Amino acid sequence: MLSDTLTPALGKAELYTGLATQVRSLFTEESDRIANAANFAAMVFHTLPDLNWAGFYLFDGRELVLGPFQGKSACVRIAMGKGVCGASALKRITYVVPDVHQFAGHIACDAASQSEIVVPLIAADGTLIGVWDVDSPLIECFDEQDRIGMEALCQIFVDTGWRA
Numbered sequence: 001m002l003s004d005t006l007t008p009a010l011g012k013a014e015l016y017t018g019l020a021t022q023v024r025s026l027f028t029e030e031s032d033r034i035a036n037a038a039n040f041a042a043m044v045f046h047t048l049p050d051l052n053w054a055g056f057y058l059f060d061g062r063e064l065v066l067g068p069f070q071g072k073s074a075c076v077r078i079a080m081g082k083g084v085c086g087a088s089a090l091k092r093i094t095y096v097v098p099d100v101h102q103f104a105g106h107i108a109c110d111a112a113s114q115s116e117i118v119v120p121l122i123a124a125d126g127t128l129i130g131v132w133d134v135d136s137p138l139i140e141c142f143d144e145q146d147r148i149g150m151e152a153l154c155q156i157f158v159d160t161g162w163r164a
Helices: 012-027 033-047 083-091 144-161
Strands: 053-059 063-071 077-079 095-097 115-122 128-136
Touching (some): 012 033, 033 063, 083 115, 095 144
Antiparallel strands (some): 053 128
């Protein structure tokens, strides 16, 4: 697998840079959105350390619906504005949540999740695609480097993995 060349021993910036290169390569020959989303979720989940869930919630015009993911089964539908994912989709901003128990209205799909990062996925025309959601069983797992890295990965996904 491509991600075998990336190790957690790398610094976060280097890890995200290498992951971005490998994610781009996933999309060079494939145009199917769901296949690309599934491979993206698997690549991130199996490359970044300390994750217990990584996946997509896709906007169906009314609410967020579970898309391709890695980890335990999850909530299927999330209302706009509800929980971290719904808030990110509604406000179209990235949330880095150091302790999910301190986030009012957090939706606990997996009781093991302690911290979370959610990135809104916005198409070039401004249309909401959904959100990218990553959870960790560690408190304060995600920081500013993760926000920058995840937003960069998501931009690659939106630009090349979700193309029409």
